[in-house]
Amino acid sequence: MQKSIRVALIGATGKLGSKIVLKLLESSTISLEHAIVRPKSPLIGKPLSTFFPSCPLPLLFHANYEKMCRDSDVIIDVSHPDALSRYIPHVLRSEKALIIGATGYQSSTEKLVEEISTHIPILRAPNFSLGIPFLAKFMQICEEAFHKNAKVTIEEWHHKNKKDAPSGTALFLASKLKTSPELISHREDEIVGVHKICFESASEVIELTHKALSRDLYAEGAIKAIEFLHQKPKGLYQMADLLAIM
Ligand SMILES: NC(=O)c1ccc[n+]([C@@H]2O[C@H](COP(=O)([O-])OP(=O)(O)OC[C@H]3O[C@@H](n4cnc5c(N)ncnc54)[C@H](OP(=O)(O)O)[C@@H]3O)[C@@H](O)[C@H]2O)c1
Structure with a gap:
Protein backbone atom coordinates (compact mmCIF):
# COMPACT_ATOMS: atom_id res chain seq x y z
CA MET A 1 0.00 0.00 0.00
CA GLN A 2 1.22 3.50 -0.87
CA LYS A 3 2.07 5.49 2.28
CA SER A 4 0.15 8.77 2.01
CA ILE A 5 1.95 11.12 4.45
CA ARG A 6 5.56 12.11 3.82
CA VAL A 7 7.51 13.17 6.90
CA ALA A 8 10.77 14.99 7.65
CA LEU A 9 12.10 14.34 11.16
CA ILE A 10 14.47 16.88 12.75
CA GLY A 11 16.54 15.33 15.55
CA ALA A 12 16.34 11.84 14.05
CA THR A 13 19.15 10.31 16.13
CA GLY A 14 18.14 11.70 19.54
CA LYS A 15 16.61 9.61 22.35
CA LEU A 16 13.08 10.52 21.20
CA GLY A 17 13.85 10.95 17.47
CA SER A 18 15.26 7.44 17.16
CA LYS A 19 12.11 5.95 18.77
CA ILE A 20 10.01 7.90 16.25
CA VAL A 21 12.11 6.56 13.34
CA LEU A 22 11.41 3.00 14.50
CA LYS A 23 7.65 3.69 14.75
CA LEU A 24 7.67 5.32 11.29
CA LEU A 25 9.27 2.20 9.83
CA GLU A 26 6.26 0.21 11.14
CA SER A 27 3.65 2.73 9.97
CA SER A 28 1.36 1.84 7.05
CA THR A 29 0.32 5.48 6.49
CA ILE A 30 3.48 7.58 7.01
CA SER A 31 6.77 7.42 5.15
CA LEU A 32 10.02 8.87 6.49
CA GLU A 33 11.50 10.99 3.67
CA HIS A 34 14.13 13.05 5.53
CA ALA A 35 16.17 12.26 8.65
CA ILE A 36 17.63 15.59 9.76
CA VAL A 37 20.61 15.85 12.08
CA ARG A 38 22.53 18.75 13.62
CA PRO A 39 24.43 20.88 11.09
CA LYS A 40 28.08 19.63 11.04
CA SER A 41 27.01 16.24 12.46
CA PRO A 42 29.47 13.50 11.40
CA LEU A 43 26.42 11.49 10.29
CA ILE A 44 25.61 13.86 7.40
CA GLY A 45 25.77 11.94 4.10
CA LYS A 46 25.79 8.56 5.89
CA PRO A 47 22.97 6.04 5.31
CA LEU A 48 20.36 5.61 8.04
CA SER A 49 21.58 2.03 8.50
CA THR A 50 24.79 3.37 10.10
CA PHE A 51 22.67 4.44 13.08
CA PHE A 52 19.65 2.10 12.66
CA PRO A 53 21.18 -1.25 11.61
CA SER A 54 17.85 -2.82 10.62
CA CYS A 55 16.65 0.22 8.62
CA PRO A 56 15.81 -0.78 5.03
CA LEU A 57 15.26 2.82 3.79
CA PRO A 58 17.74 4.09 1.18
CA LEU A 59 17.97 7.50 2.93
CA LEU A 60 21.01 9.54 3.92
CA PHE A 61 21.13 11.75 7.02
CA HIS A 62 21.27 15.44 6.10
CA ALA A 63 20.78 18.97 7.46
CA ASN A 64 19.43 20.74 4.37
CA TYR A 65 16.16 22.40 5.38
CA GLU A 66 15.30 23.59 1.88
CA LYS A 67 15.57 20.05 0.51
CA MET A 68 13.63 18.75 3.54
CA CYS A 69 10.64 20.97 2.66
CA ARG A 70 10.61 20.09 -1.03
CA ASP A 71 9.05 16.65 -0.77
CA SER A 72 7.50 16.26 2.66
CA ASP A 73 3.99 16.98 3.94
CA VAL A 74 4.67 17.24 7.67
CA ILE A 75 7.87 18.38 9.43
CA ILE A 76 8.37 17.19 13.00
CA ASP A 77 11.04 18.70 15.24
CA VAL A 78 12.28 16.78 18.29
CA SER A 79 15.78 18.27 18.35
CA HIS A 80 16.82 21.40 20.23
CA PRO A 81 15.38 24.95 20.49
CA ASP A 82 18.32 26.29 18.43
CA ALA A 83 17.11 24.50 15.30
CA LEU A 84 13.82 26.40 14.92
CA SER A 85 15.18 29.75 13.70
CA ARG A 86 17.17 27.93 10.98
CA TYR A 87 14.35 25.88 9.50
CA ILE A 88 11.32 28.15 10.04
CA PRO A 89 11.88 30.39 6.95
CA HIS A 90 11.94 27.27 4.73
CA VAL A 91 8.86 25.72 6.39
CA LEU A 92 6.94 29.01 6.09
CA ARG A 93 7.90 29.56 2.45
CA SER A 94 6.83 26.05 1.47
CA GLU A 95 3.69 26.21 3.69
CA LYS A 96 4.30 22.82 5.28
CA ALA A 97 2.59 21.52 8.41
CA LEU A 98 4.89 21.65 11.44
CA ILE A 99 4.92 19.70 14.71
CA ILE A 100 7.15 21.15 17.44
CA GLY A 101 7.90 18.45 20.01
CA ALA A 102 11.12 19.95 21.37
CA THR A 103 11.00 22.06 24.55
CA GLY A 104 12.98 24.81 26.27
CA TYR A 105 12.04 27.75 24.02
CA GLN A 106 12.26 31.42 25.06
CA SER A 107 8.86 33.10 25.46
CA SER A 108 9.72 35.28 22.41
CA THR A 109 10.00 32.08 20.32
CA GLU A 110 6.67 30.81 21.68
CA LYS A 111 5.10 34.13 20.51
CA LEU A 112 6.76 33.78 17.11
CA VAL A 113 5.30 30.27 16.78
CA GLU A 114 1.83 31.66 17.51
CA GLU A 115 2.30 34.31 14.83
CA ILE A 116 3.54 31.78 12.29
CA SER A 117 0.52 29.56 12.94
CA THR A 118 -1.62 32.23 11.25
CA HIS A 119 0.10 31.12 8.01
CA ILE A 120 0.64 27.35 8.42
CA PRO A 121 -0.73 24.50 10.58
CA ILE A 122 1.43 24.05 13.72
CA LEU A 123 0.97 21.51 16.46
CA ARG A 124 2.84 22.53 19.63
CA ALA A 125 3.36 19.38 21.71
CA PRO A 126 5.75 19.63 24.66
CA ASN A 127 4.43 16.17 25.58
CA PHE A 128 3.13 13.68 23.01
CA SER A 129 1.28 11.63 25.63
CA LEU A 130 -2.50 11.68 25.26
CA LEU A 213 6.90 4.53 31.58
CA SER A 214 8.80 4.51 28.28
CA ARG A 215 9.69 6.84 25.38
CA ASP A 216 7.56 4.59 23.16
CA LEU A 217 4.61 6.50 24.64
CA TYR A 218 5.91 9.75 23.14
CA ALA A 219 6.79 8.14 19.81
CA GLU A 220 3.30 6.63 19.51
CA GLY A 221 1.79 10.05 20.31
CA ALA A 222 4.03 11.66 17.69
CA ILE A 223 2.68 9.27 15.04
CA LYS A 224 -0.90 10.17 16.02
CA ALA A 225 0.05 13.87 15.90
CA ILE A 226 1.41 13.50 12.33
CA GLU A 227 -1.77 11.74 11.18
CA PHE A 228 -3.86 14.45 12.86
CA LEU A 229 -2.02 17.49 11.48
CA HIS A 230 -1.71 16.24 7.89
CA GLN A 231 -4.07 18.34 5.71
CA LYS A 232 -5.33 20.47 8.63
CA PRO A 233 -5.90 24.17 7.84
CA LYS A 234 -3.49 26.78 9.20
CA GLY A 235 -3.74 27.41 12.94
CA LEU A 236 -2.20 26.47 16.27
CA TYR A 237 -3.09 22.98 17.55
CA GLN A 238 -2.25 20.99 20.68
CA MET A 239 -2.45 17.32 21.68
CA ALA A 240 -5.80 17.99 23.39
CA ASP A 241 -7.23 18.67 19.91
CA LEU A 242 -6.64 15.00 19.09
CA LEU A 243 -9.07 14.16 21.87
CA ALA A 244 -11.29 17.21 21.46
CA ILE A 245 -11.80 17.34 25.22
CA MET A 246 -10.60 20.83 26.11
N1 LIG B 1 7.14 16.17 23.04
C1 LIG B 1 7.48 15.14 23.81
O1 LIG B 1 6.67 14.25 24.16
C2 LIG B 1 8.91 15.03 24.27
C3 LIG B 1 9.35 13.90 24.96
C4 LIG B 1 10.69 13.80 25.30
C5 LIG B 1 11.55 14.85 24.98
N2 LIG B 1 11.09 15.95 24.35
C6 LIG B 1 11.94 17.07 23.95
O2 LIG B 1 12.49 16.74 22.67
C7 LIG B 1 13.82 17.27 22.57
C8 LIG B 1 14.80 16.14 22.31
O3 LIG B 1 14.79 15.27 23.43
P1 LIG B 1 15.76 14.01 23.48
O4 LIG B 1 15.60 13.42 24.81
O5 LIG B 1 15.53 13.16 22.28
O6 LIG B 1 17.18 14.73 23.38
P2 LIG B 1 18.54 14.23 22.71
O7 LIG B 1 18.69 12.77 22.94
O8 LIG B 1 19.59 15.17 23.18
O9 LIG B 1 18.27 14.44 21.15
C9 LIG B 1 18.32 15.67 20.50
C10 LIG B 1 18.77 15.41 19.08
O10 LIG B 1 18.69 16.62 18.34
C11 LIG B 1 19.92 16.83 17.65
N3 LIG B 1 20.16 18.26 17.49
C12 LIG B 1 20.69 19.14 18.36
N4 LIG B 1 20.72 20.38 17.84
C13 LIG B 1 20.18 20.25 16.59
C14 LIG B 1 19.95 21.18 15.52
N5 LIG B 1 20.28 22.46 15.64
N6 LIG B 1 19.39 20.70 14.38
C15 LIG B 1 19.05 19.41 14.24
N7 LIG B 1 19.26 18.47 15.21
C16 LIG B 1 19.82 18.90 16.36
C17 LIG B 1 20.96 16.16 18.53
O11 LIG B 1 22.10 15.85 17.74
P3 LIG B 1 23.57 15.68 18.43
O12 LIG B 1 23.42 14.49 19.34
O13 LIG B 1 24.43 15.48 17.26
O14 LIG B 1 23.80 16.97 19.17
C18 LIG B 1 20.21 14.93 19.00
O15 LIG B 1 20.29 13.87 18.05
C19 LIG B 1 14.06 18.03 23.88
O16 LIG B 1 13.72 19.38 23.70
C20 LIG B 1 13.10 17.34 24.85
O17 LIG B 1 12.75 18.15 25.95
C21 LIG B 1 9.78 16.06 23.98
Missing part, protein backbone atom coordinates in the same frame (compact mmCIF):
# COMPACT_ATOMS: atom_id res chain seq x y z
CA GLY A 131 -2.68 11.24 29.06
CA ILE A 132 -1.41 14.79 29.65
CA PRO A 133 -4.53 16.57 28.25
CA PHE A 134 -6.59 14.41 30.65
CA LEU A 135 -4.28 15.36 33.52
CA ALA A 136 -4.72 19.04 32.61
CA LYS A 137 -8.51 18.61 32.56
CA PHE A 138 -8.56 16.90 36.00
CA MET A 139 -6.25 19.64 37.29
CA GLN A 140 -8.63 22.36 36.10
CA ILE A 141 -11.59 20.57 37.71
CA CYS A 142 -9.62 20.39 40.98
CA GLU A 143 -8.74 24.05 40.81
CA GLU A 144 -12.36 24.99 40.15
CA ALA A 145 -13.99 22.69 42.71
CA PHE A 146 -11.43 22.25 45.48
CA HIS A 147 -10.49 24.88 48.06
CA LYS A 148 -10.07 28.06 46.06
CA ASN A 149 -7.16 29.09 48.28
CA ALA A 150 -5.26 25.80 48.03
CA LYS A 151 -1.52 26.08 47.49
CA VAL A 152 -0.70 24.53 44.09
CA THR A 153 2.62 22.87 43.30
CA ILE A 154 3.71 21.24 40.03
CA GLU A 155 6.66 18.92 40.56
CA GLU A 156 8.42 17.07 37.75
CA TRP A 157 11.13 14.39 37.52
CA HIS A 158 13.21 13.68 34.40
CA HIS A 159 16.49 11.98 33.44
CA LYS A 160 19.74 13.72 34.35
CA ASN A 161 20.55 14.68 30.72
CA LYS A 162 17.39 16.72 30.16
CA LYS A 163 18.53 20.18 29.10
CA ASP A 164 15.59 22.39 30.16
CA ALA A 165 13.93 22.98 33.54
CA PRO A 166 11.09 23.32 34.34
CA SER A 167 9.95 20.83 31.70
CA GLY A 168 7.81 22.03 28.79
CA THR A 169 4.99 19.89 30.19
CA ALA A 170 5.17 21.58 33.62
CA LEU A 171 5.00 24.98 31.91
CA PHE A 172 2.08 23.78 29.76
CA LEU A 173 0.19 22.57 32.86
CA ALA A 174 0.95 25.82 34.72
CA SER A 175 -0.45 27.79 31.76
CA LYS A 176 -3.78 25.96 32.17
CA LEU A 177 -4.25 27.13 35.80
CA LYS A 178 -5.76 30.40 36.97
CA THR A 179 -3.29 30.65 39.86
CA SER A 180 0.52 30.61 39.55
CA PRO A 181 1.76 27.29 40.94
CA GLU A 182 5.16 26.69 42.48
CA LEU A 183 7.29 24.71 39.96
CA ILE A 184 9.84 22.20 41.24
CA SER A 185 12.19 20.20 38.96
CA HIS A 186 14.23 17.08 39.74
CA ARG A 187 16.87 15.56 37.44
CA GLU A 188 17.71 11.96 38.39
CA ASP A 189 18.98 8.75 36.75
CA GLU A 190 17.05 7.67 33.63
CA ILE A 191 13.53 8.84 34.62
CA VAL A 192 11.45 9.22 31.41
CA GLY A 193 9.01 11.79 32.84
CA VAL A 194 6.84 12.19 35.95
CA HIS A 195 4.53 15.17 36.63
CA LYS A 196 2.72 15.62 39.94
CA ILE A 197 0.25 18.40 40.72
CA CYS A 198 -0.50 18.96 44.38
CA PHE A 199 -3.42 21.02 45.75
CA GLU A 200 -2.86 21.63 49.44
CA SER A 201 -5.33 23.31 51.81
CA ALA A 202 -5.14 23.60 55.59
CA SER A 203 -7.11 20.35 56.02
CA GLU A 204 -6.45 18.12 52.99
CA VAL A 205 -4.29 17.41 49.96
CA ILE A 206 -5.14 16.25 46.44
CA GLU A 207 -2.34 14.88 44.26
CA LEU A 208 -2.59 14.10 40.54
CA THR A 209 0.31 12.21 38.99
CA HIS A 210 1.23 11.21 35.43
CA LYS A 211 4.14 8.81 34.83
CA ALA A 212 5.59 8.09 31.41
Whole structure:
Protein backbone atom coordinates (compact mmCIF):
# COMPACT_ATOMS: atom_id res chain seq x y z
CA MET A 1 0.00 0.00 0.00
CA GLN A 2 1.22 3.50 -0.87
CA LYS A 3 2.07 5.49 2.28
CA SER A 4 0.15 8.77 2.01
CA ILE A 5 1.95 11.12 4.45
CA ARG A 6 5.56 12.11 3.82
CA VAL A 7 7.51 13.17 6.90
CA ALA A 8 10.77 14.99 7.65
CA LEU A 9 12.10 14.34 11.16
CA ILE A 10 14.47 16.88 12.75
CA GLY A 11 16.54 15.33 15.55
CA ALA A 12 16.34 11.84 14.05
CA THR A 13 19.15 10.31 16.13
CA GLY A 14 18.14 11.70 19.54
CA LYS A 15 16.61 9.61 22.35
CA LEU A 16 13.08 10.52 21.20
CA GLY A 17 13.85 10.95 17.47
CA SER A 18 15.26 7.44 17.16
CA LYS A 19 12.11 5.95 18.77
CA ILE A 20 10.01 7.90 16.25
CA VAL A 21 12.11 6.56 13.34
CA LEU A 22 11.41 3.00 14.50
CA LYS A 23 7.65 3.69 14.75
CA LEU A 24 7.67 5.32 11.29
CA LEU A 25 9.27 2.20 9.83
CA GLU A 26 6.26 0.21 11.14
CA SER A 27 3.65 2.73 9.97
CA SER A 28 1.36 1.84 7.05
CA THR A 29 0.32 5.48 6.49
CA ILE A 30 3.48 7.58 7.01
CA SER A 31 6.77 7.42 5.15
CA LEU A 32 10.02 8.87 6.49
CA GLU A 33 11.50 10.99 3.67
CA HIS A 34 14.13 13.05 5.53
CA ALA A 35 16.17 12.26 8.65
CA ILE A 36 17.63 15.59 9.76
CA VAL A 37 20.61 15.85 12.08
CA ARG A 38 22.53 18.75 13.62
CA PRO A 39 24.43 20.88 11.09
CA LYS A 40 28.08 19.63 11.04
CA SER A 41 27.01 16.24 12.46
CA PRO A 42 29.47 13.50 11.40
CA LEU A 43 26.42 11.49 10.29
CA ILE A 44 25.61 13.86 7.40
CA GLY A 45 25.77 11.94 4.10
CA LYS A 46 25.79 8.56 5.89
CA PRO A 47 22.97 6.04 5.31
CA LEU A 48 20.36 5.61 8.04
CA SER A 49 21.58 2.03 8.50
CA THR A 50 24.79 3.37 10.10
CA PHE A 51 22.67 4.44 13.08
CA PHE A 52 19.65 2.10 12.66
CA PRO A 53 21.18 -1.25 11.61
CA SER A 54 17.85 -2.82 10.62
CA CYS A 55 16.65 0.22 8.62
CA PRO A 56 15.81 -0.78 5.03
CA LEU A 57 15.26 2.82 3.79
CA PRO A 58 17.74 4.09 1.18
CA LEU A 59 17.97 7.50 2.93
CA LEU A 60 21.01 9.54 3.92
CA PHE A 61 21.13 11.75 7.02
CA HIS A 62 21.27 15.44 6.10
CA ALA A 63 20.78 18.97 7.46
CA ASN A 64 19.43 20.74 4.37
CA TYR A 65 16.16 22.40 5.38
CA GLU A 66 15.30 23.59 1.88
CA LYS A 67 15.57 20.05 0.51
CA MET A 68 13.63 18.75 3.54
CA CYS A 69 10.64 20.97 2.66
CA ARG A 70 10.61 20.09 -1.03
CA ASP A 71 9.05 16.65 -0.77
CA SER A 72 7.50 16.26 2.66
CA ASP A 73 3.99 16.98 3.94
CA VAL A 74 4.67 17.24 7.67
CA ILE A 75 7.87 18.38 9.43
CA ILE A 76 8.37 17.19 13.00
CA ASP A 77 11.04 18.70 15.24
CA VAL A 78 12.28 16.78 18.29
CA SER A 79 15.78 18.27 18.35
CA HIS A 80 16.82 21.40 20.23
CA PRO A 81 15.38 24.95 20.49
CA ASP A 82 18.32 26.29 18.43
CA ALA A 83 17.11 24.50 15.30
CA LEU A 84 13.82 26.40 14.92
CA SER A 85 15.18 29.75 13.70
CA ARG A 86 17.17 27.93 10.98
CA TYR A 87 14.35 25.88 9.50
CA ILE A 88 11.32 28.15 10.04
CA PRO A 89 11.88 30.39 6.95
CA HIS A 90 11.94 27.27 4.73
CA VAL A 91 8.86 25.72 6.39
CA LEU A 92 6.94 29.01 6.09
CA ARG A 93 7.90 29.56 2.45
CA SER A 94 6.83 26.05 1.47
CA GLU A 95 3.69 26.21 3.69
CA LYS A 96 4.30 22.82 5.28
CA ALA A 97 2.59 21.52 8.41
CA LEU A 98 4.89 21.65 11.44
CA ILE A 99 4.92 19.70 14.71
CA ILE A 100 7.15 21.15 17.44
CA GLY A 101 7.90 18.45 20.01
CA ALA A 102 11.12 19.95 21.37
CA THR A 103 11.00 22.06 24.55
CA GLY A 104 12.98 24.81 26.27
CA TYR A 105 12.04 27.75 24.02
CA GLN A 106 12.26 31.42 25.06
CA SER A 107 8.86 33.10 25.46
CA SER A 108 9.72 35.28 22.41
CA THR A 109 10.00 32.08 20.32
CA GLU A 110 6.67 30.81 21.68
CA LYS A 111 5.10 34.13 20.51
CA LEU A 112 6.76 33.78 17.11
CA VAL A 113 5.30 30.27 16.78
CA GLU A 114 1.83 31.66 17.51
CA GLU A 115 2.30 34.31 14.83
CA ILE A 116 3.54 31.78 12.29
CA SER A 117 0.52 29.56 12.94
CA THR A 118 -1.62 32.23 11.25
CA HIS A 119 0.10 31.12 8.01
CA ILE A 120 0.64 27.35 8.42
CA PRO A 121 -0.73 24.50 10.58
CA ILE A 122 1.43 24.05 13.72
CA LEU A 123 0.97 21.51 16.46
CA ARG A 124 2.84 22.53 19.63
CA ALA A 125 3.36 19.38 21.71
CA PRO A 126 5.75 19.63 24.66
CA ASN A 127 4.43 16.17 25.58
CA PHE A 128 3.13 13.68 23.01
CA SER A 129 1.28 11.63 25.63
CA LEU A 130 -2.50 11.68 25.26
CA GLY A 131 -2.68 11.24 29.06
CA ILE A 132 -1.41 14.79 29.65
CA PRO A 133 -4.53 16.57 28.25
CA PHE A 134 -6.59 14.41 30.65
CA LEU A 135 -4.28 15.36 33.52
CA ALA A 136 -4.72 19.04 32.61
CA LYS A 137 -8.51 18.61 32.56
CA PHE A 138 -8.56 16.90 36.00
CA MET A 139 -6.25 19.64 37.29
CA GLN A 140 -8.63 22.36 36.10
CA ILE A 141 -11.59 20.57 37.71
CA CYS A 142 -9.62 20.39 40.98
CA GLU A 143 -8.74 24.05 40.81
CA GLU A 144 -12.36 24.99 40.15
CA ALA A 145 -13.99 22.69 42.71
CA PHE A 146 -11.43 22.25 45.48
CA HIS A 147 -10.49 24.88 48.06
CA LYS A 148 -10.07 28.06 46.06
CA ASN A 149 -7.16 29.09 48.28
CA ALA A 150 -5.26 25.80 48.03
CA LYS A 151 -1.52 26.08 47.49
CA VAL A 152 -0.70 24.53 44.09
CA THR A 153 2.62 22.87 43.30
CA ILE A 154 3.71 21.24 40.03
CA GLU A 155 6.66 18.92 40.56
CA GLU A 156 8.42 17.07 37.75
CA TRP A 157 11.13 14.39 37.52
CA HIS A 158 13.21 13.68 34.40
CA HIS A 159 16.49 11.98 33.44
CA LYS A 160 19.74 13.72 34.35
CA ASN A 161 20.55 14.68 30.72
CA LYS A 162 17.39 16.72 30.16
CA LYS A 163 18.53 20.18 29.10
CA ASP A 164 15.59 22.39 30.16
CA ALA A 165 13.93 22.98 33.54
CA PRO A 166 11.09 23.32 34.34
CA SER A 167 9.95 20.83 31.70
CA GLY A 168 7.81 22.03 28.79
CA THR A 169 4.99 19.89 30.19
CA ALA A 170 5.17 21.58 33.62
CA LEU A 171 5.00 24.98 31.91
CA PHE A 172 2.08 23.78 29.76
CA LEU A 173 0.19 22.57 32.86
CA ALA A 174 0.95 25.82 34.72
CA SER A 175 -0.45 27.79 31.76
CA LYS A 176 -3.78 25.96 32.17
CA LEU A 177 -4.25 27.13 35.80
CA LYS A 178 -5.76 30.40 36.97
CA THR A 179 -3.29 30.65 39.86
CA SER A 180 0.52 30.61 39.55
CA PRO A 181 1.76 27.29 40.94
CA GLU A 182 5.16 26.69 42.48
CA LEU A 183 7.29 24.71 39.96
CA ILE A 184 9.84 22.20 41.24
CA SER A 185 12.19 20.20 38.96
CA HIS A 186 14.23 17.08 39.74
CA ARG A 187 16.87 15.56 37.44
CA GLU A 188 17.71 11.96 38.39
CA ASP A 189 18.98 8.75 36.75
CA GLU A 190 17.05 7.67 33.63
CA ILE A 191 13.53 8.84 34.62
CA VAL A 192 11.45 9.22 31.41
CA GLY A 193 9.01 11.79 32.84
CA VAL A 194 6.84 12.19 35.95
CA HIS A 195 4.53 15.17 36.63
CA LYS A 196 2.72 15.62 39.94
CA ILE A 197 0.25 18.40 40.72
CA CYS A 198 -0.50 18.96 44.38
CA PHE A 199 -3.42 21.02 45.75
CA GLU A 200 -2.86 21.63 49.44
CA SER A 201 -5.33 23.31 51.81
CA ALA A 202 -5.14 23.60 55.59
CA SER A 203 -7.11 20.35 56.02
CA GLU A 204 -6.45 18.12 52.99
CA VAL A 205 -4.29 17.41 49.96
CA ILE A 206 -5.14 16.25 46.44
CA GLU A 207 -2.34 14.88 44.26
CA LEU A 208 -2.59 14.10 40.54
CA THR A 209 0.31 12.21 38.99
CA HIS A 210 1.23 11.21 35.43
CA LYS A 211 4.14 8.81 34.83
CA ALA A 212 5.59 8.09 31.41
CA LEU A 213 6.90 4.53 31.58
CA SER A 214 8.80 4.51 28.28
CA ARG A 215 9.69 6.84 25.38
CA ASP A 216 7.56 4.59 23.16
CA LEU A 217 4.61 6.50 24.64
CA TYR A 218 5.91 9.75 23.14
CA ALA A 219 6.79 8.14 19.81
CA GLU A 220 3.30 6.63 19.51
CA GLY A 221 1.79 10.05 20.31
CA ALA A 222 4.03 11.66 17.69
CA ILE A 223 2.68 9.27 15.04
CA LYS A 224 -0.90 10.17 16.02
CA ALA A 225 0.05 13.87 15.90
CA ILE A 226 1.41 13.50 12.33
CA GLU A 227 -1.77 11.74 11.18
CA PHE A 228 -3.86 14.45 12.86
CA LEU A 229 -2.02 17.49 11.48
CA HIS A 230 -1.71 16.24 7.89
CA GLN A 231 -4.07 18.34 5.71
CA LYS A 232 -5.33 20.47 8.63
CA PRO A 233 -5.90 24.17 7.84
CA LYS A 234 -3.49 26.78 9.20
CA GLY A 235 -3.74 27.41 12.94
CA LEU A 236 -2.20 26.47 16.27
CA TYR A 237 -3.09 22.98 17.55
CA GLN A 238 -2.25 20.99 20.68
CA MET A 239 -2.45 17.32 21.68
CA ALA A 240 -5.80 17.99 23.39
CA ASP A 241 -7.23 18.67 19.91
CA LEU A 242 -6.64 15.00 19.09
CA LEU A 243 -9.07 14.16 21.87
CA ALA A 244 -11.29 17.21 21.46
CA ILE A 245 -11.80 17.34 25.22
CA MET A 246 -10.60 20.83 26.11
N1 LIG B 1 7.14 16.17 23.04
C1 LIG B 1 7.48 15.14 23.81
O1 LIG B 1 6.67 14.25 24.16
C2 LIG B 1 8.91 15.03 24.27
C3 LIG B 1 9.35 13.90 24.96
C4 LIG B 1 10.69 13.80 25.30
C5 LIG B 1 11.55 14.85 24.98
N2 LIG B 1 11.09 15.95 24.35
C6 LIG B 1 11.94 17.07 23.95
O2 LIG B 1 12.49 16.74 22.67
C7 LIG B 1 13.82 17.27 22.57
C8 LIG B 1 14.80 16.14 22.31
O3 LIG B 1 14.79 15.27 23.43
P1 LIG B 1 15.76 14.01 23.48
O4 LIG B 1 15.60 13.42 24.81
O5 LIG B 1 15.53 13.16 22.28
O6 LIG B 1 17.18 14.73 23.38
P2 LIG B 1 18.54 14.23 22.71
O7 LIG B 1 18.69 12.77 22.94
O8 LIG B 1 19.59 15.17 23.18
O9 LIG B 1 18.27 14.44 21.15
C9 LIG B 1 18.32 15.67 20.50
C10 LIG B 1 18.77 15.41 19.08
O10 LIG B 1 18.69 16.62 18.34
C11 LIG B 1 19.92 16.83 17.65
N3 LIG B 1 20.16 18.26 17.49
C12 LIG B 1 20.69 19.14 18.36
N4 LIG B 1 20.72 20.38 17.84
C13 LIG B 1 20.18 20.25 16.59
C14 LIG B 1 19.95 21.18 15.52
N5 LIG B 1 20.28 22.46 15.64
N6 LIG B 1 19.39 20.70 14.38
C15 LIG B 1 19.05 19.41 14.24
N7 LIG B 1 19.26 18.47 15.21
C16 LIG B 1 19.82 18.90 16.36
C17 LIG B 1 20.96 16.16 18.53
O11 LIG B 1 22.10 15.85 17.74
P3 LIG B 1 23.57 15.68 18.43
O12 LIG B 1 23.42 14.49 19.34
O13 LIG B 1 24.43 15.48 17.26
O14 LIG B 1 23.80 16.97 19.17
C18 LIG B 1 20.21 14.93 19.00
O15 LIG B 1 20.29 13.87 18.05
C19 LIG B 1 14.06 18.03 23.88
O16 LIG B 1 13.72 19.38 23.70
C20 LIG B 1 13.10 17.34 24.85
O17 LIG B 1 12.75 18.15 25.95
C21 LIG B 1 9.78 16.06 23.98
